[in-house]
Amino acid sequence: MTDLIQSLVDGVALGSLYALAALGIGLVFGVMRLINFAYGEVITAAAYTLLLTKDLNVGLRILLAVAVAVALSLVMEFVFRPLRVATPATMLITTFAVSFLLQNVAVLWFGTQGESIGFLSDLNRAFEIGGIRIRWITLVSILVGGAFLAAIAYLLDRTDIGLQMRAAASDFTTARLLGVRATRVIIFAFILSGVLAAVVAMMLAVQRPLATPTFGFFVVIPALVGVVVGGLDRLLSATIGGFVIGFATVMLSDLLPSQSRVFLNSVLFGLVIVVLLVKPNGLFLRGAATAERL
Amino acid sequence: MAARRAWELIGPVLLVAAVGFVGSLTSGSMEFQFRSVLVIATIVVALHVFVGNSGVISFGHVSFVVLGAIAAGVATTPAEIKARSLSELFPFLLDLQLSNIESLVLAAVLGGVFAFLVGVPIMRLSGLQAGIATFAVIIITNNVFRNWDRIGPAARALGPIPETTGFLQATIGLVLVIVVAYGYQRTRMARMLRAAREDPAAAQSSGVNIYRQRLLAFTLSGAMAGLSGGLLAHLLGSVTTEVVFLDLTFITLAMLVVGGIGSLWGAVVGALSIAGLNAFLAEAEREVGVFGFDIDLPSGTRLVVLGIIMAAVLLFRPSGLTGGRELSWPFARRGRVAPGG
Structure with missing residues (x-):
C-alpha cells in the first residue's frame, strides 16, 4: 500500500513537470499550429544558464535562467516567422533542424560529458510521512507545477490577452478578422512558453543535476507525445496529456517486473500507438469537433 | 515526350553514376565518405517512396534501416565470432551464414515485412498523429534492439561485418532503389496515393482506398529502407543501435525536405547535396588535424554548419531546392512545363 502511494506521489511529480512542458508546447501550437521540437533546447539553455551562474546567489540564477529562456524563445519566434505560411511537414522538420x-x-560549447549544475540540491533530501519518503523537490514540483498551471489558466480565462490567445487557438483566421493582433499574440505565447521552459529546467536541474546537450530534448519528446495523445486542439487536453505521460511513466516503471523494466519505453510508446488508433483526436477531447481527417 | 518522361529517371541515375565514378577515383577516408553519401542517399530515396507520394511524414523509417542493418550484420558476421561475442543470440541466428547478396535480400524482405506489420494499424492515421505514431515505432524498435540480446548485439557493437559495400555495390544499390521508386511512381497506385495527398476527400470520393495505397507504399518503402540498412551494415563493418537512431532519422528527413518533398529528383538532390556537404566538412575537420593546428577540433563543428544550412534552406526555401518537382527535360521549349508527376 505504501509502495503504491509512493508511486502515486512520484507519478504526480513527474506528471506535473511534463504538464508544464506540454503547456509550453501547446501555447505555441495554439496560436501558430507549430509543434516546436526545439522547445527542448530552450529548457537546455536555461539549464546551462544555471550551470554558468553557479557562483551567484539563487535568486539571481533563477532570474537569469528565466531571462535566457525567454530571450531564446523570442529569437525562435522571430526565426520561425517564415514558417507561418509553410506546410505542416516543413514546420515540423524545420523546428527539428x-x-x-x-x-x-551545445556539444561544441560544453562537450557531451555533462557538468554538474548544483542548483538547490538540498531539495533532494526527503522527509517521511506514514512510511512514505517524499523528497522536497517532489513536493516543490507538484506545488510549483500546480501554481503555474493555475496562473496560466487565470491568465487565459480572465485577461484580454488570454482571451485573444484562446480565440486565436480555436480559430486563428477569424480571430485576426475580429481584430486580434497576430504577431502580438504569438510573441506573448512564446514568452509564456519560455518562462515555462525555465521553470521546467529548474525543477529538473534539482533532480537530474547533469547539464548535457540533450537535457531538454528528452523532456520535450515525452511531453510532445503527451500533447498529441491528450489532444492538440485544446490547451487543457494537451496539458493533461503531458501529465498522463509523466504519471504513466512512473507507474509503469514501478509496476513492471524489474528485469523487464528496460522495456518501459516500448510499453509506454506501444500504449501511445493504441491510444492514437482508438482516439486519434486525443484522449481528452470530448465530442471532438474535427471530422476524421485522412 | 517519351524522352522527356524518361529524363525524370535518367537524370537522377546519371547524377548518381557520376558521383559513384568520381568517388571511385578517390582514396582513403575520402573514398569512404563518397560511399557513405551513396548509402545515405539510398535511405533517403526509400523514405521518399512513402513520404513523397503520400505526404505523410514518417519518423519511423529508420526502424526498417536498423532491422536491415542488424539482420545483414548477424547473417554475415563469422559464426565463430558470433559464438564468442554474441553467445546469447537465438541458436538459429548463431548458425545463420549468408553470402553478401543473400544478406541484402534478407534485409530488404525483413524491412518490408516489418513495415507491413507496423503499417496495418498505423496507416489508418494521418497528419501529426501518424507522425507521432511512427515516432513511437522508432523508439520501440530502438528500445527492443538495445535491450534484447537474443536477436542482436543489444548495447554492444555488432561485427566485424564484411565490408562489401564498395563503389560498385553502393552505386548499384542506389540506382536500383531509384529505378524502383520511379517505376512505382508511374503506376496507377502511386497516382492514386498522390491524389490522396493533394485532396483526400476528393480522392476518396473518386474511389481511392487511401489506407490500402498508403500501406502499399509504406511496405515498399520499408523494404527499400531494409535494403539500405543492409548496405549500411556492409559499409560500416560494425553496427550499434545508437548509430541508426534519431540522428539518422532526422538527418534523412531533413535531406528529403531540403531537396523538396514530393519528387524523386528532390530526394536525390537533397541527399547528395547534404550528405556530400557533410562528407566534405568531415574531411575538412580531419585536414585541420593533419596540419597539427588543432588535433581536438570538436566534431560538432560539422554538425553545426550542417544544422545552419538545413534550417536556412527550410526557412527561406520551404519547398526545397527543387521545389518538389521532377527534373524537367533541359531542352524543353518555353511555356511548356512538364507536369510534376
Whole structure:
C-alpha cells in the first residue's frame, strides 16, 4: 500500500513537470499550429544558464535562467516567422533542424560529458510521512507545477490577452478578422512558453543535476507525445496529456517486473500507438469537433 | 515526350553514376565518405517512396534501416565470432551464414515485412498523429534492439561485418532503389496515393482506398529502407543501435525536405547535396588535424554548419531546392512545363 502511494506521489511529480512542458508546447501550437521540437533546447539553455551562474546567489540564477529562456524563445519566434505560411511537414522538420543545430552548438560549447549544475540540491533530501519518503523537490514540483498551471489558466480565462490567445487557438483566421493582433499574440505565447521552459529546467536541474546537450530534448519528446495523445486542439487536453505521460511513466516503471523494466519505453510508446488508433483526436477531447481527417 | 518522361529517371541515375565514378577515383577516408553519401542517399530515396507520394511524414523509417542493418550484420558476421561475442543470440541466428547478396535480400524482405506489420494499424492515421505514431515505432524498435540480446548485439557493437559495400555495390544499390521508386511512381497506385495527398476527400470520393495505397507504399518503402540498412551494415563493418537512431532519422528527413518533398529528383538532390556537404566538412575537420593546428577540433563543428544550412534552406526555401518537382527535360521549349508527376 505504501509502495503504491509512493508511486502515486512520484507519478504526480513527474506528471506535473511534463504538464508544464506540454503547456509550453501547446501555447505555441495554439496560436501558430507549430509543434516546436526545439522547445527542448530552450529548457537546455536555461539549464546551462544555471550551470554558468553557479557562483551567484539563487535568486539571481533563477532570474537569469528565466531571462535566457525567454530571450531564446523570442529569437525562435522571430526565426520561425517564415514558417507561418509553410506546410505542416516543413514546420515540423524545420523546428527539428533548429533543435539539431542548437544541440550541436551545445556539444561544441560544453562537450557531451555533462557538468554538474548544483542548483538547490538540498531539495533532494526527503522527509517521511506514514512510511512514505517524499523528497522536497517532489513536493516543490507538484506545488510549483500546480501554481503555474493555475496562473496560466487565470491568465487565459480572465485577461484580454488570454482571451485573444484562446480565440486565436480555436480559430486563428477569424480571430485576426475580429481584430486580434497576430504577431502580438504569438510573441506573448512564446514568452509564456519560455518562462515555462525555465521553470521546467529548474525543477529538473534539482533532480537530474547533469547539464548535457540533450537535457531538454528528452523532456520535450515525452511531453510532445503527451500533447498529441491528450489532444492538440485544446490547451487543457494537451496539458493533461503531458501529465498522463509523466504519471504513466512512473507507474509503469514501478509496476513492471524489474528485469523487464528496460522495456518501459516500448510499453509506454506501444500504449501511445493504441491510444492514437482508438482516439486519434486525443484522449481528452470530448465530442471532438474535427471530422476524421485522412 | 517519351524522352522527356524518361529524363525524370535518367537524370537522377546519371547524377548518381557520376558521383559513384568520381568517388571511385578517390582514396582513403575520402573514398569512404563518397560511399557513405551513396548509402545515405539510398535511405533517403526509400523514405521518399512513402513520404513523397503520400505526404505523410514518417519518423519511423529508420526502424526498417536498423532491422536491415542488424539482420545483414548477424547473417554475415563469422559464426565463430558470433559464438564468442554474441553467445546469447537465438541458436538459429548463431548458425545463420549468408553470402553478401543473400544478406541484402534478407534485409530488404525483413524491412518490408516489418513495415507491413507496423503499417496495418498505423496507416489508418494521418497528419501529426501518424507522425507521432511512427515516432513511437522508432523508439520501440530502438528500445527492443538495445535491450534484447537474443536477436542482436543489444548495447554492444555488432561485427566485424564484411565490408562489401564498395563503389560498385553502393552505386548499384542506389540506382536500383531509384529505378524502383520511379517505376512505382508511374503506376496507377502511386497516382492514386498522390491524389490522396493533394485532396483526400476528393480522392476518396473518386474511389481511392487511401489506407490500402498508403500501406502499399509504406511496405515498399520499408523494404527499400531494409535494403539500405543492409548496405549500411556492409559499409560500416560494425553496427550499434545508437548509430541508426534519431540522428539518422532526422538527418534523412531533413535531406528529403531540403531537396523538396514530393519528387524523386528532390530526394536525390537533397541527399547528395547534404550528405556530400557533410562528407566534405568531415574531411575538412580531419585536414585541420593533419596540419597539427588543432588535433581536438570538436566534431560538432560539422554538425553545426550542417544544422545552419538545413534550417536556412527550410526557412527561406520551404519547398526545397527543387521545389518538389521532377527534373524537367533541359531542352524543353518555353511555356511548356512538364507536369510534376
